[in-house]
Amino acid sequence: MALTMFEKIWHSHVILEKPGGDALLHIDRNLVHEGSFHAFGALAKEGRKVRKPTQNFAVADHYVPTVGRERGIEAAEDADARNMIRLLEENSRVNGIAHYGIDDDRQGIVHVIGPELGLTQPGLTITCGDSHTSTHGALGAYAFGTGASQLKQILATQCLWLKRPKTLRIVVNGQLAPDVTGKDVVLAIIAKIGTAGATGHVIEFAGSAIRDLSVEGRLTVCNMAIEAGGRAGMIAPDDKVYEYLHGREFAPKGAEWDRALAQWRTLPSDDGARFDREVTLDGSKLEPMLTWGTSPEEALPVSGQIPDPKSLGDANQRAHAEQALAYMDLKPGMALTDIKIDRAFIGSCTNGRIEDLRAAAAVLKGRKAVIQAWVSPGSTALKRQAEAEGLDKVFLDAGVEWRASGCSSCAAMNGDKVPPGMRSASTSNRNFEGRQGKGARTHLMSPAMAAAAIVTGRVTDVRTLKAGN
């Protein structure tokens, strides 16, 4: 029988099934961060320990400061934040889990270091107490976020009771125009299907426009699968993925590599495999995108105008848009390129990878920032790599801060907030009210588009900037 990639991974991890469709699933790798303290706390309260320490990895990312890192944990915003970072270290020690703390070379955002260290591999089940765990699916894994109770269950057993999700294939055909990136593709998808468009489904992204993306671009697409409501996002692994993984710390080596590779090559969905749903987009028609509202589905091509809520599809969307425009202080009919921008943030598990930093630097080179902006690379290793390539100089010369690695302004848990009322161009994944700080107004976009906003102080089509130099 023809199977989807998801079905193949699912079947290879089912330990047992109950009547009614509940399956007990083996979890290959579970990742934890500071926010996992509730799960560790509950575990300790029940007198349990992590059952498979070698299949669990901990990293400090959400609460780490991005400035003053030479002072280590003392640079953290407040006692609560320091407590969270320490608690992770302590819980890891007690349970014998590898821990990449604030001053470790391998520190970075959990969804950036997973692929970077080779922890993320095709065919694996990967969990983390964080919704953007969908990111890891870009390498052909089934990766999904859990809440604290399920996380506790995984820590205690390395298994999870799960109901099998449905499958949705999103095919993006054609070839993307220059300066149209993975971020633009995924924003266009969410704008089309909505934030609940994939609820209950695992998304497989396919089609020539997806295949042509680099591994970094694919990670960006899968990162935001959750913003479309998807349980997970995944992309068939190919030679790009194998080249990306080869030689990474936790990737198999020597004869094991060959054995792994043979297994990975069997993963892509078979011809004729059936998906519960399919959606198709023409990639050649896509433009750089940005969000104007407070939901990731409230996104438009940069050439667009703020819509009139009255013109929108259903009552829920209309009500949401009204509220969003009030919060964002925007008026229907306004050209997106007339929106003034006060702040910019380049980073996060969506767009904090080397390709993202290079794209932003290409726009900033020889230009000057007119607003406050900073870059926080997705990992400490990536920061070094960017510095070796001279990207830090480009940012600094343009007047953009070059910070240490962490989640930073994406959710602003470490204090890297956008002040109330300020309008931020951000390469992260969520534009919810208050996400980047209370009262902050977030416009999501790609790194190149954020860089264009940095040098103009307004929403700018990066293509016009490049054409006009």
Add this chain to the structure above:
Amino acid sequence: MTPFTTLTAVAAPIEMANIDTDRVIPVRFLRKLRSDKAGYDPYLFHDMRFDNDGREKPDFVLNQPAYRKAGILVAGANFGCGSSREGAVYALLDYGIRAVIAPSFGDIHYANELQNGMLPVTLPEEICRGLRDQLRAKPGATLAIDLPKQTVTDTECTAHPFTIDPVYKERLLKGLDDIGLVLENTPAIETFEHDYHAQRPWLA
């Protein structure tokens, strides 16, 4: 886990769709430790409930005297979309809410509610709207949820049947703990892991 069988409680209508977990509990409160003494109830819907000076916003439904003791919420579609934060469920529970009725839920949040002995009830959009209309017309009215019978009885004594996966139902009714349910299968788990890792020794 506390079993869930039936619940009759004051129900509060929340009109908005797509209430994301950031609205249920703003991220800045997630660093707070939660204990039996200090629950997450003060943070529930914080920025919808309180103004910048920490004063209650009188318009918000839970600030109106009749709904203060709500144990049930009737919300719009896609309730709890967004992050995986279980803090959203802790805030609801610590406030005293044991059930949310909505046309649809964010997947992870739905699972989180079940994991904590809360009942997410999915009813069609029109019925949810009807319930909210009734609750607005009769502030402080109660709804009755019967999990064994799978019904929600409204303020006019009409029972609306809902569906729930039998496995989830069983767990809620018995208050079963997932870890216990896993560990009773330890021999099967160990056999699986042995075979699985024999094929993939680099993952052990």
